[in-house]
Amino acid sequence: MRRAVIAGGLEVSGGLSRAGLMAGARGQGAIFTLHHVRPKPARAFDPNAHLEITPDFLDVALRTLKRDGYRFVPLEQLPDALAAKGGPVACLTLDDGYRNNLEHALPVFERHQAPFTVFVAGGFVDRTHTLWWETLADMLATNETLRFDFGRGLETLQLRAAVERQAAFNRIAAFIHSHDEAKAIASLNAAALDRGIDPLAITDRLTLDEAGLRRLVESPLASLGAHTISHRSVARLTDAEARREIEESLQRVEAITGRRPLTFAYPYGDAPAVSARDHRIIADLGFTLAVTTQPGTLAARTQCSLNALPRISLNGHFQRARYVSALASGIPFRLAAG
Numbered sequence: 065m066r067r068a069v070i071a072g073g074l075e076v077s078g079g080l081s082r083a084g085l086m087a088g089a090r091g092q093g094a095i096f097t098l099h100h101v102r103p104k105p106a107r108a109f110d111p112n113a114h115l116e117i118t119p120d121f122l123d124v125a126l127r128t129l130k131r132d133g134y135r136f137v138p139l140e141q142l143p144d145a146l147a148a149k150g151g152p153v154a155c156l157t158l159d160d161g162y163r164n165n166l167e168h169a170l171p172v173f174e175r176h177q178a179p180f181t182v183f184v185a186g187g188f189v190d191r192t193h194t195l196w197w198e199t200l201a202d203m204l205a206t207n208e209t210l211r212f213d214f215g216r217g218l219e220t221l222q223l224r225a226a227v228e229r230q231a232a233f234n235r236i237a238a239f240i241h242s243h244d245e246a247k248a249i250a251s252l253n254a255a256a257l258d259r260g261i262d263p264l265a266i267t268d269r270l271t272l273d274e275a276g277l278r279r280l281v282e283s284p285l286a287s288l289g290a291h292t293i294s295h296r297s298v299a300r301l302t303d304a305e306a307r308r309e310i311e312e313s314l315q316r317v318e319a320i321t322g323r324r325p326l327t328f329a330y331p332y333g334d335a336p337a338v339s340a341r342d343h344r345i346i347a348d349l350g351f352t353l354a355v356t357t358q359p360g361t362l363a364a365r366t367q368c369s370l371n372a373l374p375r376i377s378l379n380g381h382f383q384r385a386r387y388v389s390a391l392a393s394g395i396p397f398r399l400a401a402g
């Protein structure tokens with residue numbers, strides 16, 4: 065539903081953009097969120113397709129932003145760039161530290177001399193934690209049934225039709241987001257191992273380890289930000305856990321790069337995953353800024369909370385050149401929210 069509304073808004077604002085009416089709408093610029101950047105794999109069941117764009121589309125997006133007058137600035141320098149009022153800025157960020165960021169995204173960023181920030185979760189770097197949405201997608205794609213305990217004993221889910229697989233994905237995702245997240249992920253991991261799928265092997269296959277991240281930051285365009293250790297929803301953790309997750313991820317990144325990271329991304333980043341308490345932890349620990357995934361463009365320096373900046377997702381469902389200016393305007397989100 066929301067996807068259809070945003071797509072409608074994209075068409076409307078795409079039209080405005082072609083008519084030259086967009087400049088007033090885009091505010092001071094935008095921070096963009098990316099995840100996977102890789103050639104599109106052929107997959108019958110792909111519930112995470114929105115988290116993935118191709119290197120070609122990244123190239124198109126960067127060219128479009130330049131053409132529209134955006135200036136690429138490193139995320140860490142955003143507060144100064146906003147204060148300087150030198151026209152709209154664009155910051156590029158990538159969440160979770162996927163291997164394809166080094167292999168496929170870095171060459172595109174280099175071609176455009178665009179700085180970018182990769183948010184890494186310490187538990188992925190050290191192969192101690194798993195990416196449940198990837199584990200779940202793999203499990204649902206390769207099985208005809210799945211037994212899972214939603215808290216009332218084992219239930220058998222049918223997975224033969226695509227609609228059944230998507231329903232199972234949505235139900236388990238909702239369970240993870242509404243129950244003790246560590247326990248829910250542990251049951252999912254146990255169910256996966258039972259079916260011959262090793263969740264930690266998926267972490268290893270998909271995300272950069274310390275050596276990979278060191279190679280990435282050899283590029284002067286790259287910087288690393290913190291993204292917790294376990295990649296759980298911070299707002300749902302106790303005060304002590306939340307602080308420990310954020311602080312230890314800061315230390316983990318510092319151990320890799322030799323410098324204290326100045327930026328943080330809240331895992332998931334939607335409204336239920338970020339609280340006022342978390343803003344205070346971020347400020348306490350000395351981060352320059354933190355980003356959410358709540359959609360929106362940037363306001364003037366004095367009007368935005370640097371502890372919870374909005375971002376715009378370069379979404380795998382909308383990989384068209386004409387959508388980039390439209391997304392950057394923020395108009396589709398205002399239409400979707402209204």
Ligand SMILES: [Zn+2]
Pocket residue numbers: 159160291295331332
């Ligand atoms: Zn993430």
